[in-house]
Amino acid sequence: MKIIQMLPTMSYGDAVGNDVLALHNVLVKNGYETGIYAENIDPRLPEELVKKISEMPKLSKKDVVIWHMAIGTDLNYKIAKLSARKMMIYHNITPAHFFEPYSSTSCRLCLEGEEQLRYLANKVDYCLADSGYNKQDLIERGGCTGKIDVLPILIPFSDYEKKPDAKVIRKYRNDGYTNILFTGRIAPNKKQEDVIRAFYMYQKYYNPKSRLFLVGSSGGMEAYSNKLKGYVKELELKNVIFTGHIKFDEILAYYTLADVFLCMSEHEGFCVPLVEAMCFDVPIIAYDCTAIGDTLGGAGIMLSGKDPLEAAGMVDYLMQHPEVKEKVVQGQRERLKYFEHDRIEEQFLNYLRDFLGE
């Protein structure tokens, strides 16, 4: 029996790609015959690790396909026709309206994804969702008529123990500035403009010696990114740093430097950066929506509204009250245990064995 993971695009270092790799390692470790197949493969990945879908072996009824669903692709129709048993991992599809003003392609792919999700509903045998929110969303979108279980993204925490980039650290460390961080692709659903708005208020009313790091690639979202940069310019905001795509050790450096992690995103299926912030003991302030509450699980500070002044006030409160900041970090450390690799790995194997009838 083969267990094959399939996805349209295997990227290097994004949440879905990392999840695929982590699951692959678990499958290999447990003696399953497995492989990863994608239509588009990031050239940075080792050639032998991910193969083109055209090279996929013939599958029988005994085999299993794990399909990672996050966007529209014709592969959704091909998956349905495979004779193997099908398990879908639902990473969520961003609602198309977020992309409308900035990328017609992304908008179209999301709309197609929603349609294809409904098409797959009675064609997949079992679903896993990254979060409780994703499970509910899958039900509401009519994307699965079978059983759905929740399995958080498998995060390889040992990667975060690597050495952060010394150059970035040297550049910004111990200069008396308060560093506010948000990491994640530059994308309209992540609402970086609201992070900028909160930072504007923070710099204006609370602390002029402050800095905002917006860490993430703008690939494919240049129109939105340019609008954000224009916004910063017109607000005459100082010390807003768009890092663009950076290396992993540089990302680690920004987490090391951060005093507060501020997330104003309006659509997340899981939000790995929240767990990363927990890992680096950076207190989190996040707007409560979609899967944010599931991932934080009571840790961090959740905002019920998007008032930039209140968000700025909360950043200042944490900076002025180290004892409260410590309590928040303590809560995050507790929450982090829920995402421990071994625990999620065990959970995945239990779900898989149930599905296989082992």
Add this chain to the structure above:
Amino acid sequence: MEEMNTVNVEEIMAQIRKEIAEKGYTSDMLSFQDAKTVAEPETAAYDDGEYRVIVDGLNRCAYIPWYRDLGQGGIKGFVKKVIRKLNVFLIAPMSDEQNLFNVRTVQAVNQITRYMDEQKACIEAYKKEVEELQRRLEAVEDELENRKG
């Protein structure tokens, strides 16, 4: 999960709101919608991995088909199909010219990439040669030293 939430967010927020009101802070600011766009392509330091991803992406999206499946029937679909038909004489040649430009550009980028790879291989070979020459030079120098001694 409730146990870990030892911070009373509502209470803190009430204090923050009170302070905001007392100090007369306001949320007035330029709206994002009214902001102008600046055209600033990312100019981060050279990253070979990222460069390969971009080139790979360029190769995949160089050809843009003008003919799209409109995917719906009914009156709306029919009207869209009529509009498409009426525009073919204008769109198809423009699309062809644009595609020709795209393909040529991508070919040029691919050529540059191959040239870079060749140069990289040459540099690696030269590096090894220099290392070998340095090793031999050091050996000769040592031998000369020994003879002098």
